[in-house]
Amino acid sequence: MKDNYKPIKSMKEVPEQLRKLRREYIRYQQAELIYSLSHKKLLELASDAGAIYRFDSTVLINRDIFDAYLERFHEPATSKYRGGDEE
Incomplete structure (x- = not known):
């Protein structure tokens, strides 16, 4: 069972792996749900x-x-306050 486990070497690999799994082309019905x-x-x-x-x-x-x-x-954020510290 432990032989099947493959640790991720770095956090940079996660987005790369997700990009490979993501479909490049989708149908309208799928796009309606996604977006x-x-x-x-x-x-x-x-x-x-x-x-x-x-x-x-x-x-x-x-x-x-x-x-x-x-x-x-x-649209970029317009709030002049950062970090939730409002006075």
């Missing part, structure tokens, strides 16, 4: 991002392209 967006809004954003791949009757979204596009909408 908590309606079908219509997801279609609009994925289309604007250029992340849609269509072939036959299958539609896929490239997660890397879509995630990079979503980062454009990230």
Whole structure:
């Protein structure tokens, strides 16, 4: 049983392992659950991002392209207080 155990050598390996396991292309139904967006809004954003791949009757979204596009909408924190020390 101990032979099956493989310790992680460094904390840097964890994100690398997760990236390998993560799917690069997902279907609309999966994306709706992952991103908590309606079908219509997801279609609009994925289309604007250029992340849609269509072939036959299958539609896929490239997660890397879509995630990079979503980062454009990230708003930085606006609170002038840090660490929760409010006076």
